[in-house]
Amino acid sequence: MHGTAGLDRTGGPGVAGVSVMSKEGLAGFLNGLIARFRVFAPVQEAGTTRFAPVSSAGEVMMPTTVTSRPLKELFLPPSETLLEFEVETSGGMVGEVKVEPAEPGVGDMPRVVFGARPCDARSLLLLDKVFDSTDYKDGHYIARRRGTAIISVACSEPAEICFCTSTGGGPFDEAGSDVILEDVGDVYLIKVITERGAGLLAGLEGVVPGFRRLSEQAEGDALPGQLLPLLPEQLLAAERNAKERAEAVIPALVPARGIHEKLKGMFEHECWGELYRKCLGCAACAYLCPTCHCFDIADEAVDNKGRRVRCWDACMFPMFTLHASGHNPRPGRKERFRQRVMHKFSYFMENNGDIACVGCGRCIENCPVNMDIRSVLASLDAVSAASAGTV
Amino acid sequence: MSDLLGVSGIMSGIGGMNNWKRDSDVNGAAANEAADRVAQDIRRIARKLLSDGEVDVFIGYGQGTLPSRVTPVFITRPEDADALIWDARCENDLVVYLPGIEGKAGVVVKGCDGRALARLLAEKQVERDRLKIVAVECAGVIDRKSVKRDGGNRVHLHPSCQVCEERTAPVYDFLAGGATGPVVPGGPGDKSGSRDPFGEIREFEARASEERWNYFSQEFDRCILCYACRQACPLCYCPECFADRATPKWIGKDRALSDKMVFHLGRAIHLAGRCIDCGACVRACPMGIDLRKLTRKMEKDARELFGYEAGKAAAAGALPLFASFTREDPDDFIL
Numbered sequence: 001m002h003g004t005a006g007l008d009r010t011g012g013p014g015v016a017g018v019s020v021m022s023k024e025g026l027a028g029f030l031n032g033l034i035a036r037f038r039v040f041a042p043v044q045e046a047g048t049t050r051f052a053p054v055s056s057a058g059e060v061m062m063p064t065t066v067t068s069r070p071l072k073e074l075f076l077p078p079s080e081t082l083l084e085f086e087v088e089t090s091g092g093m094v095g096e097v098k099v100e101p102a103e104p105g106v107g108d109m110p111r112v113v114f115g116a117r118p119c120d121a122r123s124l125l126l127l128d129k130v131f132d133s134t135d136y137k138d139g140h141y142i143a144r145r146r147g148t149a150i151i152s153v154a155c156s157e158p159a160e161i162c163f164c165t166s167t168g169g170g171p172f173d174e175a176g177s178d179v180i181l182e183d184v185g186d187v188y189l190i191k192v193i194t195e196r197g198a199g200l201l202a203g204l205e206g207v208v209p210g211f212r213r214l215s216e217q218a219e220g221d222a223l224p225g226q227l228l229p230l231l232p233e234q235l236l237a238a239e240r241n242a243k244e245r246a247e248a249v250i251p252a253l254v255p256a257r258g259i260h261e262k263l264k265g266m267f268e269h270e271c272w273g274e275l276y277r278k279c280l281g282c283a284a285c286a287y288l289c290p291t292c293h294c295f296d297i298a299d300e301a302v303d304n305k306g307r308r309v310r311c312w313d314a315c316m317f318p319m320f321t322l323h324a325s326g327h328n329p330r331p332g333r334k335e336r337f338r339q340r341v342m343h344k345f346s347y348f349m350e351n352n353g354d355i356a357c358v359g360c361g362r363c364i365e366n367c368p369v370n371m372d373i374r375s376v377l378a379s380l381d382a383v384s385a386a387s388a389g390t391v
Numbered sequence: 392m393s394d395l396l397g398v399s400g401i402m403s404g405i406g407g408m409n410n411w412k413r414d415s416d417v418n419g420a421a422a423n424e425a426a427d428r429v430a431q432d433i434r435r436i437a438r439k440l441l442s443d444g445e446v447d448v449f450i451g452y453g454q455g456t457l458p459s460r461v462t463p464v465f466i467t468r469p470e471d472a473d474a475l476i477w478d479a480r481c482e483n484d485l486v487v488y489l490p491g492i493e494g495k496a497g498v499v500v501k502g503c504d505g506r507a508l509a510r511l512l513a514e515k516q517v518e519r520d521r522l523k524i525v526a527v528e529c530a531g532v533i534d535r536k537s538v539k540r541d542g543g544n545r546v547h548l549h550p551s552c553q554v555c556e557e558r559t560a561p562v563y564d565f566l567a568g569g570a571t572g573p574v575v576p577g578g579p580g581d582k583s584g585s586r587d588p589f590g591e592i593r594e595f596e597a598r599a600s601e602e603r604w605n606y607f608s609q610e611f612d613r614c615i616l617c618y619a620c621r622q623a624c625p626l627c628y629c630p631e632c633f634a635d636r637a638t639p640k641w642i643g644k645d646r647a648l649s650d651k652m653v654f655h656l657g658r659a660i661h662l663a664g665r666c667i668d669c670g671a672c673v674r675a676c677p678m679g680i681d682l683r684k685l686t687r688k689m690e691k692d693a694r695e696l697f698g699y700e701a702g703k704a705a706a707a708g709a710l711p712l713f714a715s716f717t718r719e720d721p722d723d724f725i726l
Contacts (some may be wrong), residue, residue, distance in 0.1 A: 045613060047679045049538055068677065078615065079646040159458055208474070278463040280487065284618035284677045298644040309644045317618070319635050368463035368623045368675035369483060370455040 006100035018214040019190040019201065020235055021101075021181075025210030026188070030114065032204045036148075037112040040074060040091060042067045049114060062070055063115050065159045066360045070290035071120035072127060074113065074145045079311040080104060082140070082297070086253035087304040100308075104140035109147025112200060116152045118361040119164045122177030123290035124150070130293055140310075149196050152177035156242055160248045161361025163374055166254035169358055172239075184238040187230065189214070190198040214273055254374045255381040256345060263346035263380065267338070271383050276337035278369045283314035285363035285371070286340065291356040294320070315339045421572065422479075422530055429527050429568030430477035433499055436525055438472040438566050440497045447494035447521050450485045453477040453655025461537045463488070484671040486625040489517045496522060499567070501529035502579060503551065503669035505560020507625035510665055512562070513708050516628055519562075524698045525561035528571045531555070531579045536679065548578065550683060551670030554588040555579035561574070561704040583684065586680075589691040595684060606684075607652070613678040614651040616642075620682055621658060623675035626665045635659055657684035664693040666711025667702040696721050 021029060033039050034054060041060040043052045049069035083101040088095035124145070131141035142274050155162070155171035164170055176196035178197030182189045190211075192198045205213055214232045215301050222230075232240075266272075286292040296313040299306050315318055316336050321327045329338050357373070364372050437449040443714070453464035453474045461480045465488075466472055477499070485498050486507045501506055502628045505526055511517045532554035538546055558580030559566070574580040587593065595603065618634070621627045634642045634654050641657065666686040673682050693699040697720060699712045 046609070047536070048677075049614065053579060154673040274465075277465050278488075280405040280619070280622040280675070282622035283617040284619045284675070284676065287615050287617045296407060296644065300643055300645055311644045311646055312615075316616070317635070318631075319637075364456070366619075368619055368671070370457065370458040375456055379499075 004180060009317055017192060018236075019192075019211060020214050020230070021188045021190055021208070021212075022210035023187065025208055026062070027194055028208040029058040029062055029204060029211055030054075032208050033112055033114060036203060037110065037149075037200070038108065039112050041114040042255040051115075058364075060115065063153060064157070065115065065155075065161075066117050067115075068288070068362075070123065070288055070360070070362065071113065071116050071291045072123060072293070074140055075112075075127065075147065076293055076295070076312075078130070080140060082306050082308045085299075085301075085305070089304055099170065099327055101173055103130055104143050108165065110149070111147060112149045112151060114151045114153075116153055116174040116177070116182070117360070118152055118171060118175070119162075119167075119169055119358040120290050121150050121152045122164075122173060122358045123170045123176070123360070125176045125291055126352070126354060126356055127208065127292045127350075127357070129354070133352075136333050144161060148178060149178045150199055151179040151181060151197075151200065154180055154182040154243075154246070156183045159216060159361065160245055162250050162359060163252075163254045163325050164258070165247060165250050165252040165360035166256045166374075167258060167355060167359035171250070171309075172243040182242065184235060184242045187235070189235060210296055213391075221254050254359070255377050256357055256359070259377060260346045260349040260355070263342060264293065266383070267342070269383065271379065272338045275379060276334040279333055279337045279371055280369055281315075281316050281330065281333045281336065282364040282368065283316045284368065285318055285373075286314035287312055288362040288366050290358060290360055290362070291344070292340075315343065324376050341373075341380070345377070354359070402635065410500070411666040413458070416623065423718055425530070425571040425627050426478045428473065429571065432565075432567040432569075433477055433525060433527070434475045437466060438469045438473055438568060440523050441469040444667065445495065447491065449475075449497040450492075451497075451499040451525075451558070452477065452481040452483070452485075454584075455480075459533075472666075476635065477527060479531065480532060480535070481569060482670075482674055484623070484625050487520070487623060487671065488510065490628050492531065492653045495520070496523060498522065499525050499527065500560045500611060501527060501532070502555060502558040503529075503667055504558065504625070506667035506707075507669055509561050509702040509707035510626055510667060510711075511628075514665075514711060517559040523565070524560060524563040525565045525567050526554050526560040528569075529555075529558045530571065531558075532576065534674075536674070544674075549670050549674070551673070552579050553577065553669045554591075556582050556585070556619045557703055561702065561707040570571065592684070592687050592691050596688075608648060610680050610684075611651045611655055612648050612673055614655070615678060616651065616654065617677065619677060620672035621677040621682075622669040625669065625671065626662055626667070627658070629661075633661075655682070655685065659689055662686055663689040664697070664699055665701050666690055669706060 028118070034056065039054050040051045041054045042049045042063045043054060043059055044061045047062070049061055050067055050069035051071060051074055079234060083102055084100045086098045088098065128145065132136035132145065158171050164173065169175065172182060174191070174193045178194045179200055180191050180193060182191065205211060214235065292314065294315060295310050296309050297308065315330070318328070320336065321330055322355045330339055344356040348354065364374070366381050433451060440446045441449055447467065447495055449466040450474065451464055451466065452461045454476055455462040461476060463483050463485055466474065483508055484504045486500060486504045487603060489496060489498060489508070489511060505524070510526065512519055531548040534549040536546045558574070563699060576583065621632060634657070642654055645712065666689060668683070668687065668690060670683065678683060690701070693701065693712050697712060700706050
């Protein structure tokens with residue numbers, strides 16, 4: 001997607017093949033990465049988890065589910081400075097305004113994310129449609145995207161909140177990842193997805209104990225920690241089994257991708273009046289969503305110096321789209337709730353050809369009143385088509 | 392899974408889900424029977440209130456979409472009252488919905504929710520004659536987050552329930568299921584004096600100021616300013632929160648620790664003498680921030696300095712602490 005030499009992510013599957021690693025090899029693998037790159041991985045923080053810089057494998061919390069906080073915050077931080085300004089004054093007169101654009105997180109790049117889930121990796125492809133499109137190129141976002149490689153961990157055991165298979169992804173989905181690590185039972189398979197991913201692993205094979213190319217996995221040669229040798233075809237069969245098992249846990253039953261046509265005619269439908277009712281109007285869903293990307297821009301200034309700041313915003317707030325006149329086109333919770341659903345499953349599809357949801361389930365997990373987007377979509381889908389076309 | 396996605400499935404509950412960590416895990420098998428009796432009575436009362444036109448909407452709990460969750464339901468037809476449930480997962484403070492309700496409403500309240508409602512009545516945010524209050528004698532709700540943290544192996548009452556002193560609402564029209572049983576020592580309603588309800592706060596107050604500052608810094612640094620605490624709070628009803636004001640702007644867009652602190656300290660002081668410790672803020676917080684450290688301190692000071700207990704039966708209709716004055720009010724903190 002980004003065509004810079006050496007950072008190309010267009011290389012397809014199979015470019016550099018598949019490697020195998022014993023479970024015991026993981027710490028060495030992580031420390032090998034950490035020795036060569038600035039690594040961000042899931043860490044625990046008072047009962048919650050987030051992606052943060054790590055300095056040793058011991059700090060990494062191998063995820064059992066998605067992190068509490070989404071991957072998006074490494075690319076679209078909760079708040080960032082876009083530019084700094086200073087108004088020159090002399091003799092009480094306002095003079096020239098000096099503007100200095102901010103260089104976003106250059107010191108942090110390049111970096112490697114380890115432990116993203118396929119849903120989070122996929123969310124970046126959706127954010128690209130907004131911040132790296134033909135219409136608009138966001139320098140801050142693009143700098144972070146170009147400077148970051150993604151090593152995902154496939155989901156062998158999807159959680160009760162997961163529904164990625166309904167949103168175009170899957171527990172072993174490779175989209176958006178440079179490398180994906182799959183737990184196939186006794187060992188990990190590590191698949192290179194892009195050229196960049198191949199570069200990440202180039203210095204580790206043969207250095208990390210228990211980590212080798214699948215093509216070099218010869219008969220009669222067991223990995224450390226393994227009693228029996230595993231043949232490449234056995235490992236690939238184990239991978240297929242793990243993938244099928246995981247996908248079977250979350251059959252694609254949520255009407256997420258196909259509902260956009262129907263939603264087009266449902267803006268004024270009376271069902272919104274019932275659906276929104278229990279919504280409290282907080283932004284736990286939007287802020288923890290890996291694809292929600294609405295932001296606010298404000299100046300933070302003291303005396304004659306200041307910064308222009310971009311920060312997260314959410315359609316659930318009364319301040320969202322509040323006009324200077326005092327008018328708000330979305331005056332109540334019903335309109336705001338409808339906006340969130342419509343943006344994700346109708347407008348985003350119209351504008352960008354996909355839905356703005358990867359089925360990570362964070363909104364389900366964190367909603368104080370159990371507003372389950374799967375049920376909302378099912379309810380919208382169940383509304384009779386005859387009563388839908390009221391606009 | 393497919394059941395879960397059907398609209399009817401959500402209302403009628405999913406097989407096996409009703410057995411998730413019920414009262415029996417907390418308070419013994421007898422509690423399950425009591426909860427069933429309460430649930431049946433809630434359904435009966437709601438059906439009658441709706442049939443008789445006494446209420447336009449009945450707000451209660453229905454089965455959620457996850458085994459650990461219930462969800463607020465708004466029932467408008469008598470025949471839908473069967474969706475109402477009651478058990479130890481019914482954590483939400485439904486009183487939060489009342490100021491926005493048009494017409495006449497029925498509502499299920501636990502002891503804490505009832506105290507919140509008493510405050511709303513005293514602060515003239517809801518009209519008593521538009522309400523039918525269905526109280527339950529609460530045995531405490533499960534702290535699902537700590538259950539999850541422990542891998543589902545241990546069941547805990549929510550921290551608020553562990554220090555709850557009045558398990559039944561101070562004002563109500565119906566007591567669903569009647570009296571459900573004796574107070575469990577250490578559970579809601581235990582006034583035996585065998586525990587210090589503010590013990591945790593006293594212990595925290597005794598720490599060095601730097602330690603307390605560091606604790607709050609760490610807690611509030613996790614805040615993502617989603618305002619779930621504020622939105623879930625039945626007493627946070629300001630039409631425009633100070634945190635949302637643009638002129639003057641109280642909370643910066645930097646999302647710096649200082650911005651988060653200003654919000655949480657401002658909110659806590661605004662709840663002084665009003666917070667009734669339902670715990671809705673803590674349960675709503677996706678970052679697991681220890682918000683009760685501040686609100687319980689406010690509660691303790693209101694009680695110890697001014698003899699004021701927000702929403703309790705004795706003070707249910709009283710003016711807010713900050714709206715009343717007596718000559719006996721302590722003033723030794725004034726310079």
